Amino acid sequence: MTTEYTKPFPPITDLNRPYFEAGAEGVIKLQSCNSCGNIWFPAAEHCPRCLEQDYEWKPMSGRATLWSWVVMHQVYFKSFKDDVPYVVAFVQLEEGPFMMSTVTGVDREALKRDMPLRATFVPAKEGSWLPVFEPAA
């Protein structure tokens, strides 16, 4: 059975495809600069540190910490109407970059600043995956 994916989702391009397909392998992949070693998110054509375009997609550890979160009550999207109130989390990957995501598998009252997290993946639009996080054991 296929159901239409109704939540907002980025247009998949040659640039960002490796990020959104990496969930199939159970990893977060980010661009890593072959010239200076910098790792960045979200996808961009140039390394923001040295402006070179020579990069490869490298798997990250999946380890992160919870920098902060909000519980969204306002319905900004029809596609999230049945989800409110829902948690949005701002996490920092072990490798440095920050990203927005959510935390699953825990009551929101149990969320703690700087708690360790690990990435897991949920299927999204047309073969794409979204990383979400759960408390690290």
Added chain:
Amino acid sequence: MAFLNEDIAIVGVGTTDFAAQYKERDPSRTSYSLGIDALKQALDDSGLELSDIDGLLCSRMPSYERIGDLVNLRHVRVVNGYEGSGRMAGVVIQHAAALIAAGLATTVACIYGNNGRSAAMTYGGAGAGTPDHLYYDLAYGMTSPGAYVGMMYQRYASIYGAPDGALAPLAISNRKNAALNPIAVMKEQITEEEYLAARYIADPLRLYDYCMINDGGAAIIVTTKERAKNLKKRPVLISASASSGDLTNFYTKPDFFDEASRFVADKVYAQSGLTPDQMDCVQIYDNFTPIMLFSLESFGFAPRGEGWQWIRDGRIELNGEMPINTSGGHTAEGYMQGWALQIEAVRQLRGEAGARQVSDCEIAQYICVSPIVTSHILRRG
């Protein structure tokens, strides 16, 4: 060393009647007509004629070319249109001053028009033209600047022990000031209980932590101190002005904008030779109440982590030690994205603030903490 040797002055200000415009939505009301209403007031206020204007900087109205045609300013010497974001309010005034100091123009009209309420615009959500990079957040239902600020406040409150309701004095004080401001939209008073009972938008932030969406126009005329001498009103001198970017993929900044804010603070206090405690009032960009705490702390009014205690017990109210957002700010007067806050500073310095006048107001500061941090210190000329 004062900014540009205090050679640049604000000589005319104008605002539309935000309260009247809030009462009824009017789909035919354009940002242009609101901006032009405000410009007309600013010209009357200054005693200048349209023909005296040789610079035109506008924000939020879609086309500077359209504005030029609508107000018959076709051959201005400097002209630009700035994006309609609140961080631009301080930038525009700073650029006007710098352009005048560089000799590129003498008298610059800075104009803002916002018909957001009538046009039923929202901050948050997605539509045509949403840039691809924002979809990484939208995919999780993350949207709206308030939610990004809520992220910072959640962490702030956890680190510094701010209890639920710690932001209430900010929302309450703004409403008290608005009651004394004829053009303010939200004059009804609120109590701490009402603040706490209001619905969450993005927990930890509630309804009263948010600015509103309303229609209005604002205009500010900037010229040389020399030119200001023969005008109608006592000039307001720009004693200091500085800015700093804090440009990342997220409005949520891991240091609560502190590095950029401290850079700007150091600059404006050095330029003016003044310190925070010497301000007679401060107008702080309050798109969401936590930004006021970050501003007060990074600009040295309150120690880091103690802003939520510093604002209690009436300190920031009109008769307090440091009156803040004397017009009611963005949560009560109206959300003119920083423009009306700068105008309030001018009116306080001229003694034109009526029932909300701060006694003997000689020095006022504008602070906008955002991805472009700006601040000015203004002095009664």
